[in-house]
Amino acid sequence: MQPKFRNAALALAAVLAVTVSACVGNRPRFEELAPVSRPEVERFGELLRVRWPASFSLGSVSVFAGTDPNRIPREKPVARTLALATAVTVKGLDPSNRYYLELVPGSGGSSRIVAERRLPLQGTDNFRDIGGYATQDGRFVRWGLLYRSNNLADLSNDDLRYLTRLRVRLVCDFRSEPERRRDPNRSPVENAPETAELTIQVEGVDPGAMQERIRTGVHADELETIMLNAYRSFVTEHSDQWAAMFERLSDTNSLPTIVHCTAGKDRTGFASAMVLLALGVPEKTVFEDYMATNRYREGYNRWISRLVPIYSLFRTRGSDLEPLLAARRPYLQASFDTIHEQYGSVDAYLEERLGVTPEEREQLRQVFLR
Incomplete structure (x- = not known):
């Protein structure tokens, strides 16, 4: 790439970054x-x-x-x-x-x-409390016991002080080892939580490999197929990690807990869905919680979509990334469909594959519901 075009591209990228950052800061007025x-x-x-x-x-x-x-x-x-x-x-x-x-x-x-719902942290835009949801039997998920997030690498010092006051005891990190090396989590020094590395590395979705695919050109239909396969693999290939997560959550000494991955959308979205379903939260509400990522990451996704054509020298369009950036209902539905195909029901999957017996589910509900 000739220097003058490279400089022009960098200048345009800077303008886009400033423009989109300004958009991210805008919040809706009350009446809207x-x-x-x-x-x-x-x-x-x-x-x-x-x-x-x-x-x-x-x-x-x-x-x-x-x-x-x-x-x-x-x-x-x-x-x-x-x-x-x-x-x-x-x-x-x-x-x-x-x-x-x-x-x-x-x-x-x-x-x-x-x-x-979303905690006011500076270094992460998708750190959420899954409390407050109603269950089918009229109870409510307790606030302050389980948080879901994207990566914690960019937490500010103020964020760390905020997390210290939350008294978090455990972090379940679903990222791969390359992801952890690239973006190591920041953690409070005082009363630092334990980290459980529950690695879920899905073929074709690793951020480093995906970045290279985007640079060389990728299309929306290809990404959609990759994402659907990834969500099916959560059930077929990674159930041991979900079982380990439930085992840790059943120990009250592990609470409050943070579950997270890189974007806080896919691996974390499936993990959160399984916990909410185990507690008796209706599937409709589970989908609402899953899809909320689109609202909280809207500014970031818009910024990436505008920047990626420049990064890829226009080999990849911004719209091509939508299947990768968005939390789409068909993705989580693909996981649920795989569960029903292989186990007959979510209840059977929880018990037979994840080892969460009816007695253990009731114990979870005693802790997590009010």
Whole structure:
């Protein structure tokens, strides 16, 4: 490539990076937020916007805050609404601490504990708490016990202090050894969590090899096939790692736990889905949690899609990467279909292949549900 064209490409890449970074920083205004099907919390700077369905309360709603989801003090609410309101803004809470909010309806219904789904870390955009989801028997997954994330290599010092306050005891790392060498995790020094290296290396999907394929030219249909095969292989080739994960989660001394891979989307998405299904969360909700990655990584994916044509000298289009970057329902469905083809049901897969007996599932539910 001639120097003048190389310099032009680098300049254009820099412009794109600045432009997209600016777009990533934009957050929706309150009035743009769609109605919700369950209580939710979203951060806007130092403010927390709390919303709930109209059916949650016909009267006022009082909001109480605490740093322990099991002991939220009710001496004084941090916010209170008028009747028929479906949202409230909470301010004055220290953003360096993780707060859990208890919503108490004035109409006499049951209270709900909610928190930010994505934690406000600077060095990762897909670090989430899987708490708060309702199960089929009317219970709720406890907040603050299991987190899912992309890689932890870029955590800031403030992020590490934040994680220290979460008291994380275990990190399940599904990345391959080359991925770990390339991007070693950062971990809190004080009360550092144990790391379980549950390596899941899928042919054709390793980030290093994929980067080279993108550079030399790759098409969307090829990537879609690779991803579908990867999700099938989670069941056919990597069940030992999921079994090891469940064994660790069954030990309360391992909680809270972080499960993660590189993007926090595929390997982590399947792991999170299996845990939620084992706890009795409906499949519809499991898909919602899985697809939420698209929302949280939207800015990053947009940036990569604009940059990759330059990186590949236009051998690969930005749109060609969509099957690789997105969390697509057919991918996770391919895993579920493979489970049903080989084991008949998720329950049978959990018990026969992952070693999670009905008794052990009930023990998990006693710990993870409220």
